[in-house]
Amino acid sequence: MIKIRINTKPLPYCFLLFVSAFISTKSVAQLVVIPIETQHNALVLQTDTNKHLGTIYFGKKLSKSTEYTKVSAQFKQTPDYTGVLNSVYTPSGSRNLLEPAITVTHADGNNSLDLKYVKHELKNINSNVSLLSIFLKDPIYNFKVTLQYKIYFKEDVIEQWSAISHGEKGNVTLHKYASANLYLKGGNYYLTQYHGDWAKEMQPEESKLTHGIKTLDSKLGTRADLFQPPVFMVSLNKPATEDEGTVLFAGLAYSGNFRTDLEVDYQDNLRIISGINNYASPYTLKPNEEFTTPVFLYTLSTQGKGAASRNLHNWARDYKLLDGNGSRLTLLNNWEATYFDFNENKLARLLKDTKKLGVELFLLDDGWFANKYPRNGDVAGLGDWQENKKKLPNGISSLLKEARQNQVKFGIWIEPEMVNPKSELYEKHPDWVVKQPNRPEHYFRNQLVLDLTNPKVQDFVYGVVDDLFTKNPELAYIKWDCNAVIYNAHSATLKNQDHFYIEYVRGLYKVLEKIRAKYPKVPMMLCSGGGGRVDYAALQYFTEFWPSDNTDAMERIFMQWEYSYFYPSIATANHVTDWGKQPIKFRTDVAMMGKLGFDIVVSELAEKDLKFCQEAIKNYDDVKSTIWAGNQYRLSDPRTANVASMLYVNEDKTTGVIFNYLVNNRYGANSSSPILLKGLDPSKNYRIHEINLYPGTNSTIKADQVYSGDFLSTVGFNPDVNSGRTSVILKIEQAK
Incomplete structure (x- = not known):
């Protein structure tokens, strides 16, 4: 194996990119391996002998990047009759038999498409952010797709989109044009999606994905999230909890019609294809015009939902939300x-x-x-x-x-x-x-x-x-x-x-x-x-x-x-x-x-x-x-407990705020047990006192007590929420 390292001087928070060339005893074809690594995860792509680029691994980063190529051999599944089940951007009309990421009609009327790897380029934007461009082309038609991966190393977030163009002698019709095509392997898959209506937004539903296609979409044109938001979660193997399990958070960054297809294939793998909804929208692409799809963003966590959400929060404040680290007006x-x-x-x-x-x-x-x-x-x-x-x-x-x-x-x-x-x-x-x-x-x-x-x-x-x-x-x-x-x-x-x-x-x-x-x-x-x-x-x-x-x-x-x-x-x-x-x-x-x-x-x-x-x-x-x-930590879920509890802790772990609410009005409902705190330094000592008291009322919380971070995360703290104290806000400060 010959391994070529692209980054000769890797930056502190930059993912590592390798091109591996394998000389097979049965073939002289060169296989290109591209591990896209963030701080904790790896999305690994590899060409086959026909230069089709597929996903061979998506999960927790391995300590030895050379071992990614050993992953596929550990799966003894039904044969891939198409050869492109794991395609990074599945075309239709040729070998593929499942849901495509892209469907076209060429200028001559032909409906087939085959996309093969040409090359890839890496650009370091700064010490934390890199842009990987992968160039694909049809070997028969002058039709090109560039897959873009913008990688945020520290936050474990990837933005992905595609740029589609051609040099044919007439117009090409795009019938489907996804932003991304993910491929995951797991024993089972559990989807958390959201639905709603006016005044009933963000109602969650969790279900096990079965074979076939589950589609999340909108056809409203504007105000597109009214019935179905574009964000979702997928847990692998078992439903993820706040602090345990492997879970993918994802969503399309687009303000119009969207469509996400989640397909469990006959090999029991999950294919996720997301982009603009092609409903009533075949797109006529002129020669040398470039069609750029919106960003599909995702983060993978092997430590539950809480870590995934904090990844997105940090990424959003630093890179996406307007003035995300600024102030706001009351x-x-x-x-x-x-x-x-x-x-x-x-x-x-x-x-x-x-x-x-x-x-x-x-x-x-x-x-x-x-x-x-x-x-x-x-x-x-x-x-x-x-x-x-x-x-x-x-x-x-x-x-x-x-x-x-x-x-x-x-x-x-x-x-x-x-x-x-x-x-x-x-x-x-x-x-x-x-x-x-x-x-x-x-x-x-x-x-x-x-x-x-x-x-x-x-x-x-x-x-x-x-x-x-x-x-x-x-x-x-x-x-x-x-x-x-x-x-x-x-x-x-x-x-x-x-x-x-x-x-x-x-x-x-x-x-x-x-x-x-x-x-x-x-x-x-x-x-x-x-x-x-x-x-x-x-x-x-x-x-x-x-x-x-x-x-x-x-x-x-x-x-x-x-x-x-x-x-x-x-x-x-x-x-x-x-x-x-x-x-x-x-x-x-x-x-x-x-x-x-x-x-x-x-x-x-x-x-x-x-x-x-x-x-x-x-x-x-x-x-x-x-x-x-x-950093935000969900401590007690309102859907499963009498008390909802949410904690925010500053970066230095010296101060925090806990919001606690009684969400069950049945007789005797209260915070009967201590609530385990998260995100604190176990070696630090803290004082907790109640704020936002209504005039004329006294707190039942003893403000002079000192607790170690270890105690608060192992034993917990009881905010004393009950029918007489339905809302309790606690401020946590390091005891000097």
Whole structure:
């Protein structure tokens, strides 16, 4: 065996790449082996004698990289009749008999495709990140696919996508064009997927994958995550727990129609193929045009779900989320205080309440715009982005002045991608709307979607934001909503309607890129009638997302728990509202587990409730850096225990915050046993004291006790949660 090391001077956190050349006694063919190694894992690719590139190993990194080539011989499975079951990017129409990653019709009408390894290149981006490009080509047709692997060594995260091009004499039709094609071996596979609807986001379901194909997908066009988020987990051999088991976390970073196929093949191996949903979207690829798919991202953990989620959190904060290591603004929203019924005087009082409450920003929600068809409900005005003269005779500038006088910042709600049929915009530009010309209009929340495939519409949507900032440069925050899905998909200006769904998302990203080029640091909330558009492609442009319009604190415990597997707390916008039956303390405590906000009528708060909120904001300011940037540990699952418990620990393991909630109201339900803490240094000593106490109440936690990290992780700590103490927040500090 001849082994060639590509990195002559490997960087501290860079994966190692080897090209191994084997001279077989039966063949002179050269086999290329490419182990892609992160800190703990290895994804190993190898060519066969026909230069087909397949996956021979995906799992925990071996100490000897030369032993990866010995893995395949340990499996005595049914023969691979195709020779491409483990293909890194499975083509259709030739030898493959299972679900393909790519399907094409060539310029001459031929439907077959064969992809063979040509070469690969490695680029070190920095000491932690590398980009591997693998070039594949059809031996008959001038058709190429470049597989891209962006490897984050320390975080064990891989981003994967494909770039497809050709040099044929006519157009080629892409019928399927996945981003990635993974191949895993395990005794059994257990899928955790999510489903939902408005106010019921992120409902988990775990099931054993059986032979055949399980498809997770969306065909909604926009607000694509409404029924089915693009993220999922797969446990190998047995269901993973928080701290044990091998589990893959994955998801497509894309804000439109997605599709993930999970196929257990006849050899009992699992093939995962994910990318843009090819539903109603054959793509005509011109000669020398490159079609680049969205990123499919994944992390593998052999130490359970907790490690996988912390991998993603660290990766997201450092590399993907806009300003992921920055700060966030606490705010007061007017929505539940006024809904559409407000004027300058009402808002002036709310701005004073913002200062009184102690938060940093006032957010003006829906209803501030439109004159011919005033926005007094959700049936009219959407698309007409001029200030309503009756509600705001002096414009937004007067509100900014009032905010300045109260020493708070000012933000505003928009929904620029949508339009009400009852609007001036619709009357002037009916051709700007997504609709079939010969079919009746069908509305979602009394509105239609603007056609972002149209460059004029892109300019309009960008102009909505740009005009607001041009006229009001002190504007400090945008809440970007998106409430409708696409019915009757059709563009009045797009030449090829088969490209509609793809071009819509491209248009959206063009607008967001243009906004961020001019306004790179302005905080923006990604809202979509709740969590209808939560993915890492969109979160490159937004500082936070709105998980759900359901702000009932009890419901939010469960939703935020599931979101926390994939997204860091700094990205999760949580508001205290009047939803639900819980007291103000419970509601506030739950909202503090991410980016805190309020949507309450401050003037109607009881004296003690107001005092509690004011003190809670001060407590939050003290611990928010640990919540946002710390390592997150799920201690007690609300779905299986009486008490939900979540811990955040800073990097130095010197301070932490534990959130504890009673989630079972049956008689006698309480924290009967100590809860094992995680992430602490066993050699350090800690003190634990309760914060966020309601005025007039005393803690049952003895703040003068000292515990070793070893004791807290072995014996645990009881937060004393019961029907009289339904929400308990504990601060952990190293005892000096």
